Amino acid sequence: MKIKVFIVDDHFMVIEGLRALLQGAADIDFTGHATNAASCLAYLKKEQPDVILMDINLPDQSGIDLCKHVNENYPEIAVLAVSSFNQRSFIQNMLDSGAKGYVLKNVTQTELWQAIRAVAIGKTWVSAEVVQTLRQRQPDRPVITRREKEVLECIAQGLTNPQIAEKLFVSITTIESHRKNLLHKLNVNNTASLVRQAFYYEFISIQNEK
Amino acid sequence: MKIKVFIVDDHFMVIEGLRALLQGAADIDFTGHATNAASCLAYLKKEQPDVILMDINLPDQSGIDLCKHVNENYPEIAVLAVSSFNQRSFIQNMLDSGAKGYVLKNVTQTELWQAIRAVAIGKTWVSAEVVQTLRQRQPDRPVITRREKEVLECIAQGLTNPQIAEKLFVSITTIESHRKNLLHKLNVNNTASLVRQAFYYEFISIQNEK
DNA sequence: CCCAAACTCCCGTTTTCAGGGGATAAACAG
DNA sequence: CTGTTTATCCCCTGAAAACGGGAGTTTGGG
Numbered sequence: 042m043k044i045k046v047f048i049v050d051d052h053f054m055v056i057e058g059l060r061a062l063l064q065g066a067a068d069i070d071f072t073g074h075a076t077n078a079a080s081c082l083a084y085l086k087k088e089q090p091d092v093i094l095m096d097i098n099l100p101d102q103s104g105i106d107l108c109k110h111v112n113e114n115y116p117e118i119a120v121l122a123v124s125s126f127n128q129r130s131f132i133q134n135m136l137d138s139g140a141k142g143y144v145l146k147n148v149t150q151t152e153l154w155q156a157i158r159a160v161a162i163g164k165t166w167v168s169a170e171v172v173q174t175l176r177q178r179q180p181d182r183p184v185i186t187r188r189e190k191e192v193l194e195c196i197a198q199g200l201t202n203p204q205i206a207e208k209l210f211v212s213i214t215t216i217e218s219h220r221k222n223l224l225h226k227l228n229v230n231n232t233a234s235l236v237r238q239a240f241y242y243e244f245i246s247i248q249n250e251k
Numbered sequence: 252m253k254i255k256v257f258i259v260d261d262h263f264m265v266i267e268g269l270r271a272l273l274q275g276a277a278d279i280d281f282t283g284h285a286t287n288a289a290s291c292l293a294y295l296k297k298e299q300p301d302v303i304l305m306d307i308n309l310p311d312q313s314g315i316d317l318c319k320h321v322n323e324n325y326p327e328i329a330v331l332a333v334s335s336f337n338q339r340s341f342i343q344n345m346l347d348s349g350a351k352g353y354v355l356k357n358v359t360q361t362e363l364w365q366a367i368r369a370v371a372i373g374k375t376w377v378s379a380e381v382v383q384t385l386r387q388r389q390p391d392r393p394v395i396t397r398r399e400k401e402v403l404e405c406i407a408q409g410l411t412n413p414q415i416a417e418k419l420f421v422s423i424t425t426i427e428s429h430r431k432n433l434l435h436k437l438n439v440n441n442t443a444s445l446v447r448q449a450f451y452y453e454f455i456s457i458q459n460e461k
Numbered sequence: 462c463c464c465a466a467a468c469t470c471c472c473g474t475t476t477t478c479a480g481g482g483g484a485t486a487a488a489c490a491g
Numbered sequence: 492c493t494g495t496t497t498a499t500c501c502c503c504t505g506a507a508a509a510c511g512g513g514a515g516t517t518t519g520g521g
Contacts, residue, residue, distance in 0.1 A: 052335070052356045058268030125262070125335070146262045186497065199444025201477065215499050221479080230479070231507085234409030236446040240457055247451050396467060411507065424470050427508085434509080441477085442508070 043070040044161045047090035049081045049107070050074070050123070051100050055146065059094055059123070062150045069157060078102035082110070089115055091161050095140070097124045097131055105134050112139030119160035123148070127174050132167075142166035182242050183226040190244055192219040197236050197245050253280040254371045257300035259291045259317070260284070260333070261310050265356070269304055269333070272360045279367060288312035292320070299325055301371050305350070307334045307341055315348050322349030329370035333358070337384050342377075352376035392452050393436040400454055402429040407446050407455050 046069055048056050056074045063071050072090050075081035078099050093111065097104035108120050121142040122135040132143050141160035144153065145168055152168065159166035167175070185193065195205040202220065206213040224230060227238040239245045256279055258269050266284045273281050282300050285291035288309050303321065307314035318330050331352040332345040342353050351370035354363065355378055362378065369376035377385070395403070405415040412430065416423040434440060437448040449455045 052268075053359060054265055054268030054272060054333075054356050056268070057271035058262075058264030058266070061267035061271050062264060123264075146264050149263060188498065196443050197447050199439055199441055199447070201441065203477085211498085212500055214501055217478085218499075218501095221481095224479075229409055231409055231411065232442045232478075233406050233446050236443050237407050237409070237450075237457075240447075240450055247447075398468065413507085421468085422470055424472090425468075428469075428471095430508080431510080440509070 043068055044092060044157060045070050045072045045090040046092045046094060046157060047072050047081075047084065048074040048094045049076075049078070049099065049104075050094070050096040051076045051098070052096075055096065055123075059153075062148075062153050063157075065150075066154050066157075069154065076100070078104075078107040081107065085111070085115060085118075089118055091117075092119045092121055092157050094121050094123050094157075097122065097126065097135065105138050108135060108138040108140050119163070121156055121160050121166070127170055129174055129177075132171055132175060136167075143171050144168045145170060183228075185223065185226055185244065189219050189223055189226075192216060193223060193235075193239050193244055196220070196223075196232065197239055253278055254302060254367060255280050255282045255300040256302045256304060256367060257282055257291075257294065258284040258304045259286075259288070259309065259314075260304070260306040261286045261308070262306075265306065265333075269363075272358075272363050275360075276364050276367075279364065286310070288314075288317040291317065295321070295325060295328075299328055301327075302329045302331055302367050304331050304333045304367075307332065307336065307345065315344050318345060318348040318350050329373070331366055331370050331376070337380055339384055339387075342381055342385060346377075353381050354378045355380060393438075395433065395436055395454065399429055399433055399436075402426060403433060403445075403449050404455055406430070406433075406442065407449055 046063060048059050048071070050056050050059070053076075056076075060071055063069050072088070073084060075084055078101050081093075095104050095108060099107060104122065108122070111118055111120055119141040120139065121144065122140045123144055123146060124131060124135070125146040127145055135143055141163070142156050142165060144156050144166070148156070148168065156166040156168075191209065192205060195208060200208065202213050202216045205216045209216070224235060227235060227242070229235050229238055240247070256273060258266050258281070260266050260269070263286075266286075270281055270284075273279050282298070283294060285294055288311050291303075305314050305318060309317060314332065318332070321328055321330055329351040330349065331354065332350045333354055333356060334341060334345070335356040337355055345353055351373070352366050352375060354366050354376070358366070358378065366376040366378075401419065402415060405418060410418065412423050412426045415426045419426070433445060437445060437452070439445050439448055450457070
């Protein structure tokens, strides 16, 4: 019985590439592909592969969500994440969402085969480079509370304490306290470095318009 | 006479994918591939293709630099950038470095063929989506002077005016003036939003250690 | 050679922040 | 049920920043 493999990726070239890499494996059968989450789900309603090779970046939905969904509704299907990002957050998110494996897009043919065989029988397969990344001690990210994060966002938006107080319906002194705690937690001593560190630790991102 | 195409990409899967996409084109000949800039240059010393499909992210050297080098030393070879990034800075950098075209990694087979044929005869080919990106008006990036940028960096590092003054060997009032001008130019009214905007406009980046 | 820009410097006032010290109620986990 | 965390609130002081104004000196490009 061959291992049925389905591919989800929005890049034609990746699909073709994976397909080419799969060729020659006697025990692996390529059963189809989808370029977005929706058509993947549609396919799954009719047929279920053994393994899904899945990208993290899909046009309609994140691979994270799709992975979660597949895991909940088709627990027998193993998801093998195929990503170009060797970054802790991505890896952790995919594995947390139920992915059985994570390989990079520079994967070799033999490793891809191994990975597929591994996840197909319920094992976990993570590329060596990915394991490396996971092993690296992550910088101690300070723990800030929900409220502190709100205040931090307001600060970064350029609001003053009185303005923040008004916005959050609390006293000015409360904001001063939160601010004091934030300075301590992020180990800085003024607004400028507070904002810089907030970006560094990704408590806030640059998206917020003006 | 077939168009000789060489591929430079560090992802096996992309190489295989491109190769698969190239198959079936009667006038296109795949002549080889390299997974880094060095081996690409080594190949070029022996043989010259007509077109190089080149990734921007190479392990040893950026595609930008490789592109520049190819352009200077082998002006007859057309470089077609194949990237997953539809971002202004990348596109502009590659084209400025002499790339004859820029397609995304979700390119279809027919478009890839068209693009290769175009650049092979000296034309330029840029994917429709890429053109879109290029057309989007870039946000007016304020013009700040060299000195102002220095001050901005100091501010983001958490230095106070007196500290910056000492560091740059000028008076405190001078720094106050620069700061005043920065607030005006970036259209903000306090340090927090100044730092945020500085990140936004990429006057400063997050690399700088604590 | 001249002008505009860049860089430098100064004054005074008001607002905001940093820092230090507390305190209390609620919620949560052991 | 107790201890910790979280969120709230208060006071005070001195420092720093924001805002308004003005002004002299290099300097690079037309």
